[in-house]
Amino acid sequence: MARVKLVEQAEYAFHYPVTIEPQHLSTGSHLGADNIILLASAARADVFDSMGLTQADLGDGVTGIIITEITVNYKAEGFLHDEIVIDTHFGAFTRHGFTAFQRIRRGEKVLAIAETGIVTFDYRSKKIAPVPERFLRTLAEHQSNT
Numbered sequence: 001m002a003r004v005k006l007v008e009q010a011e012y013a014f015h016y017p018v019t020i021e022p023q024h025l026s027t028g029s030h031l032g033a034d035n036i037i038l039l040a041s042a043a044r045a046d047v048f049d050s051m052g053l054t055q056a057d058l059g060d061g062v063t064g065i066i067i068t069e070i071t072v073n074y075k076a077e078g079f080l081h082d083e084i085v086i087d088t089h090f091g092a093f094t095r096h097g098f099t100a101f102q103r104i105r106r107g108e109k110v111l112a113i114a115e116t117g118i119v120t121f122d123y124r125s126k127k128i129a130p131v132p133e134r135f136l137r138t139l140a141e142h143q144s145n146t
Contacts, residue, residue, distance in 0.1 A: 006073045006113040009101045012087030013143040014050065016043035020082045031078035031111065037070060040102050040114050043086035051138045059134030062124045068097070069117040075110045082106050090139055096120055096128050 018039055026032030048054055056064040078084055084106050092099040100116040122129035 004071050006115055008103055008113055009089045012089045012103060014047045014088040016046050016086040018084055020078050020080055020084060025080060036072055036112050039086060043088055044100050047088050051142050058132045059138060060132040062122050063120050063129045063132050064123055066119045066121045067116055068119050072112055072114045074112050078106060078111045095130055
């Protein structure tokens with residue numbers, strides 16, 4: 001399998017602190033690959049919540065998100081009780097989606113970089129939908145305040 005090399009973003013507007021707990025560890029006693037994805041998902045949900053939105057409602061009452069792909073580059077290990085931060089930036093917008101760029105770090109040490117492809121979806125009609133203008137405005141307001 002060809003390796004995909006992700007690049008850190010210049011800025012991340014949102015920051016989600018978390019402590020590595022026993023349930024986050026792999027059999028190798030470090031932060032498990034599956035839990036990197038789980039914690040990145042929790043951080044993404046926290047971003048929506050901080051803007052008064054949810055992953056099921058991006059502000060128009062009908063449009064939510066569907067995750068289409070996740071890529072993670074692991075850089076270093078995280079261990080039990082490490083205080084880590086998951087930095088998040090939304091970008092690479094298209095008419096029907098965007099990318100969540102995330103960096104998982106312990107202090108200045110980067111543990112992983114992740115990118116999540118997101119498609120916006122109208123849950124009433126069960127069809128892909130345009131990114132809601134309200135979401136774009138709310139996101140712009142929050143990103144300019146950081």
